[in-house]
Amino acid sequence: MEYVVLLLLVLGIWLLRELRPKSQWPESNDPQWPPEDERWDRRSSNRASPPHRRRQQSPAPFDASSSRPANTNEVLKGSAYVVDGDTITISKRQIRLFGIDAPEMNHPFGKKAKWALVALCKGQTVRAEVIASDDHGRSVAKCTLPDGRDLSAEMVRQGLAIDWPKYSNGAYLALEPDGVRKKLWLATARQKGHMHVWHKFEASKKAD
Known part of the structure; x- marks a missing residue:
């Protein structure tokens, strides 16, 4: 049972x-x-994308308002990871190239500037003599290749960056090709403090 x-x-x-x-x-x-x-549905979800799928963001700019002179003996050496046309990373330390201004990645010639710097640094041991640091651990440095070439000077010579007299005292001004400030007009606008030009450009890109 x-x-x-x-x-x-x-x-x-x-x-x-x-x-x-x-x-x-x-x-x-x-x-x-x-x-x-x-x-x-990942396409319609409001959740953040997985880290490996997130779009790479532009690095935060060097904070001049909190900058301080660095130890003049501080020198970094090593392979350089290129972030954009005027920013590299050596041993996880973000470094802004001294005295120049290259276009942002989403600005005209921004990607071209980055790849020009990649070509300069590829397979090279870059020497970075740190001049100043900010409160966020970012640094400004004079960066040179083993043959003595100054990366800032090389980027200006190629017409993919312009001298920034406010910080360089005009050190690279004579190296600028004719018409480069019209070509890199957004970088020129930043140096003049005309950030409304940036905002207008970025608004037009979003509208496309």
Whole structure:
């Protein structure tokens, strides 16, 4: 009798599972959990994208308001990871090239400036003589290649950066090709404090 009751109990459980509404979600260990139509749609979700899929953001600029002279003996050496046309990283230390201003990555010639700097630094040991640091650990440095070439000077010579007299005292001004300040007009506008020109450009890009 006990076996009959047990058999009926098992049969009843099986029937309940088979006859449950089809819309009910399956067990959590089901390989299709959750149902296909209930899965998270990454395209429409407001959640942040996974870190490896996030768009690389432009590095924060050097904070001149909190800058302080660095130890004149501080020198970094090593392979350089190029962030943009005037910013590199050596041993996880962000370094702004001394005395110049290159276009931002989303500005005209920004990507070209970055790849020109990549070509200069590729396979080279870069020497960075730190001049100043800010409160966020970013540094300004005179960066040179093993053959003595100044990376700031090379970027200006190629017409992919302009001298920034406020910080360089005009050290690279004579190296600027003719017409480069019209070509890199957004960098020129920044030096003149005309940031409304930037805002107008960026608004037009968002509208496209």
